[in-house]
Amino acid sequence: MASNAKAISGQTFDYIVCGGGTAGCVIAAELASLPNVSVLLIEAGRDSDKEGLWELETVPQKQLNGRKLIFLRGRQLGGSSAVNYMALARGPAADYDDWARMVGDDGWSWKNILPLMKQLEDFDPKLPAYLQRLAAPKTRDHGTSGPLKIGFGDEMVPGIETFVEACLENGIPLCPDINSGNPVGVGLARFNVRDGERYYAANAWLNESARKSLQNLTIVTETECDLLHSRNGIVSGVELYHRPTRENLDEEDPHLATASVSVMEKRNAIVHGITVTIPMSMVNPIARGTSRVGFGSSYHMK
Incomplete structure (x- = not known):
């Protein structure tokens, strides 16, 4: 059920879900309930990590005299549903x-x-x-x-x-x-709480019972997707890095997991869990782009 990046190097999956956040956990569980498919779920954070957070920094905010703010999001299996107000x-x-x-x-x-x-x-x-x-x-x-x-x-x-x-x-x-x-x-x-316990994407859709029954689902944590491999404009695989800490990046080796090409041609097999706006000048080469991704998104911060 659970594995690490090195253990799955070179393997083929029908579906690869990049980002085990709120949507990623649900999508992976639903896909894995289908017959005769294999699913890989990749998450940068850990499982059941109460301290797992992304501390993202915004660009300078014009309305706040140029201040930059810290944007906290869940960095663990279940994503922000594991750390929000419930x-x-x-x-x-x-x-x-x-x-x-x-x-x-x-x-x-x-x-x-x-x-x-x-x-x-x-x-x-x-x-x-x-x-x-x-x-x-x-x-x-x-x-x-x-x-x-x-x-x-x-x-x-x-x-x-x-x-x-x-x-x-x-x-x-x-x-x-x-x-x-x-x-x-x-x-x-x-x-989303019962008897003093938070219910979120990971323990609701991927609890211990679900993980035992979904034998076709592989979950990899503390692993980031660094590169999407594209063939004729369609994603055919991902390059992964196992990152248990952010301090020893130069000691890590990339490992490759690929998605089944026959399925990739029929389905949208790569899913990412967060919507952000990135200037096209920061991404090169661009295999497939849209100016609408992340456009107009806003969030209340302080």
Whole structure:
């Protein structure tokens, strides 16, 4: 199941997922559930590493007098889902319907996305008694058999009841279920935590039981993808470096893992877990590029 870069050098896989973050873990698990395929999942961080973080530095921010900020993201199996605030919030139904109209694909509409959202979650509607009047989850909008444990938690932030009351007194309506497609007003957040344990991409989709059953899945941690090999504009393999620490890079040897060419011609077999904007002048040669990747992305930082 788990391996290292040297052990898989020269091997062939049907699918190679580069980046074992939030999306990468889910994609790898879903692909590995298919019959007669082999899947390789590559992650730069470690498994179950509570301290695993990327400390990315932004470019100077014009609105902040040229200051650079540190952008923290999860560097471990599960990515930022392993280190975030654990709040799970769906967008408004109107947004999904707008996306469907914009791209001409009804698959992105709320009515078609909602069943997929329900498949993700194991929702527990229980609330502390003193907060029960502040929420009324719609059971039809929630799943109860998915891998991700979702609920209100056993404890709320102190003062939350007073905050909601203040909102109501000032004319802000109560939203009894902020994940029902109409998150207008003030309502109680949902969290991916159960019995004091965080549930995230790695321990929800790739827990011990899943790893034992997915014999066709190989997971490589502490390993970075340094180079994509391209053939006729299609990625055919990746060059890997095993990097347990950042200090001994000159002692490392690259190892090559390749993807099955026959499958690569039919499927999008290389997946990366983070969207960033990189000036084309910094990348050479460019096998296949698009100016829209990362365009317009923003994030709240301080």
